[in-house]
Amino acid sequence: MNTISFMTANFVARQVGYNMEDWGHGDRAVNETFSPLETYAERFEAILNEIRELGFGAIDLWLSHLNYSWATENHIAIAKDLLLKYDLEVVSIAGWLGSTPQEFEASCKIGVAVGAPLLGSTTSMLRKDRAFVIATLKKHNLKLGIENHPEKSVDELLVQIGEDSDGALGATVDTGWFGTQGVDPVRAIEELDDLVFHVHLKDVLEPGEHNTCRYAEGCVPVEACVRALQRTGYWGAISVEHEPEHFNPTADIRAGLQMLRGWLEQPA
Numbered sequence: 001m002n003t004i005s006f007m008t009a010n011f012v013a014r015q016v017g018y019n020m021e022d023w024g025h026g027d028r029a030v031n032e033t034f035s036p037l038e039t040y041a042e043r044f045e046a047i048l049n050e051i052r053e054l055g056f057g058a059i060d061l062w063l064s065h066l067n068y069s070w071a072t073e074n075h076i077a078i079a080k081d082l083l084l085k086y087d088l089e090v091v092s093i094a095g096w097l098g099s100t101p102q103e104f105e106a107s108c109k110i111g112v113a114v115g116a117p118l119l120g121s122t123t124s125m126l127r128k129d130r131a132f133v134i135a136t137l138k139k140h141n142l143k144l145g146i147e148n149h150p151e152k153s154v155d156e157l158l159v160q161i162g163e164d165s166d167g168a169l170g171a172t173v174d175t176g177w178f179g180t181q182g183v184d185p186v187r188a189i190e191e192l193d194d195l196v197f198h199v200h201l202k203d204v205l206e207p208g209e210h211n212t213c214r215y216a217e218g219c220v221p222v223e224a225c226v227r228a229l230q231r232t233g234y235w236g237a238i239s240v241e242h243e244p245e246h247f248n249p250t251a252d253i254r255a256g257l258q259m260l261r262g263w264l265e266q267p268a
Helices: 023-034 036-052 073-085 101-113 130-139 154-161 175-180 185-195 222-231 250-265
Strands: 004-007 058-062 089-094 143-147 168-175 196-201 237-241
Touching: 004 036, 004 089, 004 196, 004 250, 023 036, 036 058, 036 073, 036 250, 073 196, 089 101, 101 130, 130 143, 143 154, 143 196, 154 168, 154 185, 168 175, 175 185, 175 196, 185 196, 196 222, 222 250, 237 250
Parallel strands: 004 058, 004 237, 058 089, 143 168, 168 196, 196 237
Antiparallel strands: none
């Protein structure tokens, strides 16, 4: 069965008391909370413990919980020790992967350090120096699954993936963002086929807005997305993602985990 992972960005609004003005507001607060070395172990352990108690054995590590802009060797060593303590596999690195060669390489090094085989997001370096991105991924034995956000068609994503990466570039399908942009996520999964490197399984209330919600309560046919993944032979990890701005998502995520497990236990 596919590995099911917990996206640590699900906690984006926690540090602002679930009263988040926008993504940047939550992101800044998380970085400010986790960057001090003297409190890092306590704070990182608290979220790993909660993730374990929810029933997950794997995570997508959002870079705001271990950011290249502030993570020292000591931060990284603490994170590795705690991931081992809680027996949590890191299936991908999530979050902005950088705007400079130095930032992108630093993202790769964090991925390598925590044992993640995949970067599941994007970087402006793809546009600035595609050859550098591919070479750096190859050097670190990593893959980049480009995550759809603004893209309004599968073709827009395919252009970014291209045909020149020798397998280093593929897609991280975010079903919620496809729903927000009015793209059929089931058809997108089928069209991308073996270029799907990773999946952020997410539901949103309605097209045009990115208000995440519990599975089966929004406009994304979440179970049908899982069936499409089964039909195309996808055996990678599936991330449970739900990042509301104004309430704690843990009850919804616990329910989503059980729903996803049930779907995966049934044949397509």
